Amino acid sequence: MPLDRKKQKGFYTREAIKREYAELCCKLKTHHVPVKELCSSIPISRNTFYMYFADIASVADEIEEELINGFLTIYDEFSETDFSSYQRGEVLPIFMDTLLFIKLNNMYFRAFAGKIPDYYFIESWKKIIIGHFKERWKRQNVHYENEDLVLETTAMSAIAAYSYWLENEDKINLMEMCKFLGGMIFYEQLTLSNRIEK
Known part of the structure; x- marks a missing residue:
């Protein structure tokens, strides 16, 4: 079912963003991780990031x-x-x-x-x-x-x-x-x- 697959993909993308954010916090020793660097590291576009987080x-x-x-x-x-x-x-x-x-x-x-x-x-x-x-x-x-x-x-x-x-x-x-x-x-x-x- 396409809708279920879409939701599943959205879940994985959201989780990938959160996990990469946490990894960059540890690496950069700050919680103020630039969106650009986070997106580049995953990698995803910034438009994709803003689909999930403000x-x-x-x-x-x-x-x-x-x-x-x-x-x-x-x-x-x-x-x-x-x-x-x-x-x-x-x-x-x-x-x-x-x-x-x-x-x-x-x-x-x-x-x-x-x-x-x-x-x-x-x-x-x-x-x-x-x-x-x-x-x-x-x-x-x-x-x-x-x-x-x-x-x-x-x-x-x-x-x-x-x-x-x-x-x-x-x-x-x-x-x-x-x-x-x-x-x-x-x-x-x-x-x-x-x-x-x-």
Whole structure:
């Protein structure tokens, strides 16, 4: 069916634009990739580019939205999981799922959370982590002293660890990284502040 093939071709073109944009971000060490250079690198005409995106910023926006939606799916499950029996060194699904999601979208994460981080993306990611911790604690009626500080440092520590692994997969494997994250957040980070019983 011609219409289906046309849609499929459009999907591949759109994906090619996004992937090439991410690769050029890493190569040029900037998120302000010239449209002309992007089109030349694929290669496609600039007219073709503008059939799919209004400007270069809209390419970045679409990638970021897809990554954020991926996190929302993963963390929705996390907020409903009981970790009361967690033991240090245990592999938790939330961290394994996140690491695999990052690995699957490696080039996009290198462009937005690697050596040239996009601070809007990092802030959005941080808000998701904080929001889901708050949701868990609300359901469990859990409170901490200096709760905002605990949440901020927990979220940023997790993102920093993921970003490190992104650039150093050869130094620490998936399973070791998963155990490290669990220990850092549940065994250490959340014990820095006193839990308040209400």
